[in-house]
Amino acid sequence: MRSVPFTPVTLGASRLGDRPDAEALADALVTSTLGHVDTSNNYAGGRSEQLLGDAIRRAGGLPEGHLVLSKADRDTDGRFDADRVRRSLEESLTRLGLDSLPLYQYHDPFTLTVAESMAPGGPVEALIALREEGVIGAVGIAFGPTGETREYVETGVFDVVLNHNRYTLVDRAAEATYLRARELGMQVLNAAPFGGGTLANGSASYGYHDMPADFSEHVKKVRSLARDFAVDLAAAALHFSLRSPLVDTTVVGIPSLERLDALGALLDATVPDDFFDAVEALGPPPASGNS
Ligand SMILES: NC(=O)c1ccc[n+]([C@@H]2O[C@H](COP(=O)([O-])OP(=O)(O)OC[C@H]3O[C@@H](n4cnc5c(N)ncnc54)[C@H](OP(=O)(O)O)[C@@H]3O)[C@@H](O)[C@H]2O)c1
Numbered sequence: 001m002r003s004v005p006f007t008p009v010t011l012g013a014s015r016l017g018d019r020p021d022a023e024a025l026a027d028a029l030v031t032s033t034l035g036h037v038d039t040s041n042n043y044a045g046g047r048s049e050q051l052l053g054d055a056i057r058r059a060g061g062l063p064e065g066h067l068v069l070s071k072a073d074r075d076t077d078g079r080f081d082a083d084r085v086r087r088s089l090e091e092s093l094t095r096l097g098l099d100s101l102p103l104y105q106y107h108d109p110f111t112l113t114v115a116e117s118m119a120p121g122g123p124v125e126a127l128i129a130l131r132e133e134g135v136i137g138a139v140g141i142a143f144g145p146t147g148e149t150r151e152y153v154e155t156g157v158f159d160v161v162l163n164h165n166r167y168t169l170v171d172r173a174a175e176a177t178y179l180r181a182r183e184l185g186m187q188v189l190n191a192a193p194f195g196g197g198t199l200a201n202g203s204a205s206y207g208y209h210d211m212p213a214d215f216s217e218h219v220k221k222v223r224s225l226a227r228d229f230a231v232d233l234a235a236a237a238l239h240f241s242l243r244s245p246l247v248d249t250t251v252v253g254i255p256s257l258e259r260l261d262a263l264g265a266l267l268d269a270t271v272p273d274d275f276f277d278a279v280e281a282l283g284p285p286p287a288s289g290n291s
Pocket residue numbers: 011012013014015038039107108142143144162164191192193194195196197198200201234251252253254255256259262263266
């Protein structure tokens with residue numbers, strides 16, 4: 001199994017492109033010492049990769065040891081076959097101005113069943129061939145739905161798994177999948193430690209959806225514990241993932257320079273074990289509404 005030299009935190013560039021400071025943010029991301037960068041072929045309609053590539057060119061190349069990780073996406077007509085995977089990689093490499101990628105993940109395959117994805121001549125076989133050709137270092141599955149993500153893990157062909165919003169301070173839905181991935185020798189990227197924002201910015205949704213009432217009550221109890229312990233909730237949410245032995249890297253969404261500037265302090269924060277014990281003592285979190 002191939003492994004990726006992950007940094008504890010990875011800078012998520014899914015929203016790169018939707019703000020006026022996008023160029024400056026791209027420059028900061030490709031030279032950041034805080035961690036590698038995560039993007040995808042279809043983030044911001046390809047603008048995320050393009051902005052990162054332009055920044056890499058302005059910097060005269062990626063700094064030594066700094067990595068950009070990306071993902072294969074279906075085309076705009078929903079096609080996600082072997083040819084599309086190869087074209088997706090060509091597009092990614094062209095935009096980024098790189099010859100190869102350390103990790104390329106099979107991203108959000110909502111339009112295909114697991115069997116269709118894994119069929120001979122299918123998209124996953126194409127990714128594995130690209131790994132054998134040396135143009136990809138490692139192959140991953142990056143997906144949300146817990147049941148299907150677990151099925152992809154069980155195939156045993158992926159080097160890494162990325163799940164999101166389902167292993168956080170207030171949600172453990174992905175825990176069994178991560179445990180299984182570990183048993184199989186895979187690496188784990190845990191994305192969206194703030195549940196898409198709410199645990200850091202107080203937004204009303206979790207995992208990009210409205211919260212079910214009982215889950216919302218649970219989040220309120222955790223917020224209240226953070227106040228009791230005088231703990232910053234964003235720091236606690238980040239450190240929940242950073243301290244987990246199941247997680248190789250935590251992918252945090254960085255939509256602006258302001259959020260990048262704030263990350264160092266969150267990483268340096270100390271969150272007492274007693275706080276995490278008190279959260280565990282609340283019992284298993286209710287379902288968050290994500291499948
Ligand atoms: N299927 C997949 O492969 C998949 C799916 C989801 C995510 N991901 C990856 O994981 C990354 C993270 O996911 P995510 O961005 O959706 O979720 P997240 O990391 O849980 O939340 C990020 C959001 O939290 C807010 N935030 C960040 N730092 C903050 C701070 N210091 N204080 C207050 N608010 C802060 C920002 O929103 P505001 O600035 O708007 O407040 C930011 O957009 C993505 O960028 C992507 O790289 C991959």
